[in-house]
Amino acid sequence: MDATQLRQPRADQARRVADVLRRQLHSYAQVLPTEQQLAAEFAVSRNSVREALALLRDEGLIERGRKVGTRITQPKFEHGLDVLLGLRETLKGHGDVRNEVRVAQLITPPPAVARRLQLRASERAVYVERLRYLGDLPLSLDLTYLAPDIGLEVIARDLEHNDVFALIESVSGDHLESADLALEAITADAHSAATLQVPEGAPLLFLERLTRLSGERPVDLEYIRMRGDRITMRGSLVRTPSEEQS
Amino acid sequence: MDATQLRQPRADQARRVADVLRRQLHSYAQVLPTEQQLAAEFAVSRNSVREALALLRDEGLIERGRKVGTRITQPKFEHGLDVLLGLRETLKGHGDVRNEVRVAQLITPPPAVARRLQLRASERAVYVERLRYLGDLPLSLDLTYLAPDIGLEVIARDLEHNDVFALIESVSGDHLESADLALEAITADAHSAATLQVPEGAPLLFLERLTRLSGERPVDLEYIRMRGDRITMRGSLVRTPSEEQS
Numbered sequence: 001m002d003a004t005q006l007r008q009p010r011a012d013q014a015r016r017v018a019d020v021l022r023r024q025l026h027s028y029a030q031v032l033p034t035e036q037q038l039a040a041e042f043a044v045s046r047n048s049v050r051e052a053l054a055l056l057r058d059e060g061l062i063e064r065g066r067k068v069g070t071r072i073t074q075p076k077f078e079h080g081l082d083v084l085l086g087l088r089e090t091l092k093g094h095g096d097v098r099n100e101v102r103v104a105q106l107i108t109p110p111p112a113v114a115r116r117l118q119l120r121a122s123e124r125a126v127y128v129e130r131l132r133y134l135g136d137l138p139l140s141l142d143l144t145y146l147a148p149d150i151g152l153e154v155i156a157r158d159l160e161h162n163d164v165f166a167l168i169e170s171v172s173g174d175h176l177e178s179a180d181l182a183l184e185a186i187t188a189d190a191h192s193a194a195t196l197q198v199p200e201g202a203p204l205l206f207l208e209r210l211t212r213l214s215g216e217r218p219v220d221l222e223y224i225r226m227r228g229d230r231i232t233m234r235g236s237l238v239r240t241p242s243e244e245q246s
Numbered sequence: 247m248d249a250t251q252l253r254q255p256r257a258d259q260a261r262r263v264a265d266v267l268r269r270q271l272h273s274y275a276q277v278l279p280t281e282q283q284l285a286a287e288f289a290v291s292r293n294s295v296r297e298a299l300a301l302l303r304d305e306g307l308i309e310r311g312r313k314v315g316t317r318i319t320q321p322k323f324e325h326g327l328d329v330l331l332g333l334r335e336t337l338k339g340h341g342d343v344r345n346e347v348r349v350a351q352l353i354t355p356p357p358a359v360a361r362r363l364q365l366r367a368s369e370r371a372v373y374v375e376r377l378r379y380l381g382d383l384p385l386s387l388d389l390t391y392l393a394p395d396i397g398l399e400v401i402a403r404d405l406e407h408n409d410v411f412a413l414i415e416s417v418s419g420d421h422l423e424s425a426d427l428a429l430e431a432i433t434a435d436a437h438s439a440a441t442l443q444v445p446e447g448a449p450l451l452f453l454e455r456l457t458r459l460s461g462e463r464p465v466d467l468e469y470i471r472m473r474g475d476r477i478t479m480r481g482s483l484v485r486t487p488s489e490e491q492s
Contacts, residue, residue, distance in 0.1 A: 005353075005354075006349065006351065006353045006373060008349065011437035012348075012375070012437075014437075015389075015435075015437065015438060016375075016389055017356075019389055019452075019454075019469035020356055020358050020359060020469070021358075022430075022452075023358075023428065023454050023469075024358045027358075041356050041357055041358075042356045043353075043354055043356075055435055058435065059432060059433075076430070078428075081327065081427075081429070081481070081483070083483070083485070084483065084485045102258075103252065103254065105252065107251075107252045107289075108251075108289055110263075110266055110287050110288045110289075111287055112266050112267075112269075112270045112273075112287075113266060127252060129258070129262075143261075143262055143265055175485065176485060177484065177485055178482065178483065178484045178485065179482065179483050180480075180481075180482050181327075181480070181481055181482070181483070182269065182324075182478050182479070182480045183327070183429060183451070183478065183479040183480075184268075184322070184451070184474060184477075184478050184479075185431035185432070185449040185450055185451040185452075185472075185474035186305055186431070186449050186474060187305075187433065187447070187448070187449045187474075189261075189301055189304065191257035191258075191260075191261065192261060201433070201447050202433070203431040203432050203433045203449050203450075204431055204449075205429070205430070205431040206265075206268075206431075208265075208269050223262075223265035223266070223269075226431075228430060228431035228432060228433075231430075232428050232429065232430050233428070233429040233430075234426075234427070234428045234429075235327065235426075235427055235429075235481075236424065236425065236426050236427070237327070237329070237330065237424065237425050237427070238423065238424045
């Protein structure tokens with residue numbers, strides 16, 4: 001036996017194959033290689049390949065047909081982690097982003113939100129809730145709190161066809177300079193699932209993002225649920241000298 | 247009625263409250279404010295608060311007792327998105343990270359992996375599979391492919407008690423300079439769930455990360471499943487001049 005043959009339980013092999021394949025899907029045109037080809041590429045049994053493909057099918061990434069082979073259902077869209085781009089700007093070329101505006105009004109913000117936006121006591125905030133579509137497909141549900149001066153001008157514009165980021169820059173004449181973000185994985189509760197048209201319990205990327213104009217002025221606090229089967233967050237990072245270990 | 251009162255269906259209010267609370271949990275000591283206090287803070291009904299707390303309980307973040315009020319089960323740990331730190335280095339101060347090494351050996355890598363690591367034809371890779379614990383709690387399952395020269399030295403070291411990042415820098419005498427990463431939300435299949443000690447279908451953050459030494463040499467390709475109930479990825483970003491919109 002080849003000394004570099006990896007002997008693992010089938011479920012471990014299947015996971016290993018599925019992980020590499022998941023990130024490779026975009027490199028195949030429409031149809032994946034056959035089970036036999038994949039078994040050879042990964043040096044695993046066809047049973048392990050079959051189990052790996054079942055994992056990806058369960059994630060909604062591929063579908064398998066007796067005649068047509070294994071096809072990619074729909075590619076995941078890549079959203080930049082390291083650039084301040086709205087969804088519409090990000091998905092330029094993939095289709096049209098349309099926003100179903102569920103709420104857009106002035107509210108009394110909860111104290112935690114007021115603190116993050118550095119609002120004065122009793123100052124209001126503008127709350128916007130949008131269900132965002134690419135074509136007919138819901139991609140994300142965005143809950144947005146805006147500083148009131150800018151927010152009121154933003155909701156007077158065409159929210160259905162513009163990113164909030166673009167509108168903020170347009171009405172403020174300033175540019176968005178920095179953001180703090182936190183990303184979590186959660187599952188869809190019944191109501192969010194129905195809204196995003198996924199099964200209850202489907203995986204969602206949950207993003208909290210506080211975005212600032214120049215001069216470190218916080219202006220936009222968002223809580224975003226993205227469909228896990230449709231969005232990947234991508235980024236690059238470079239170690240800066242201050243992070244060097246001694 | 248106050249014109250800034252937000253009238254929404256209860257499920258929408260509950261989600262709005264839950265989202266702000268989820269990211270605020272770390273700011274409470276151990277016990278959350280009462281339902282009544284939260285209802286006042288968010289200007290929603292106690293029923294909406296109750297539904298919001300049920301959402302967070304279903305995510306495993308809080309537990310509710312008749313006498314003790316609402317308690318935080320366990321804080322999520324924050325993992326830096328924008329720094330090249332290993333898990334052990336990241337969680338310094340939170341407890342001891344221990345790695346259960348499931349595999350550590352030379353393998354023939356699948357072609358997709360060989361390409362990412364820029365290996366020569368027929369060159370081997372080192373494969374390492376680790377289940378990572380903080381104390382008794384599994385946090386992540388990491389599948390790692392390393393360039394063979396460095397990988398062979400890495401697996402000769404103490405993998406149980408060291409981050410792979412630290413070992414790479416130690417054996418290479420070089421420093422890790424940059425990385426490309428992709429983050430997705432997936433749910434735990436039966437086998438991954440059993441390994442990470444979560445229910446089947448639990449949310450996981452899935453991270454693919456290719457890390458390079460100086461001179462842009464790719465050395466480490468990882469596929470990491472992190473428990474969604476225990477890890478948040480955090481980062482900051484600054485818009486660089488080249489991204490300015492015209």
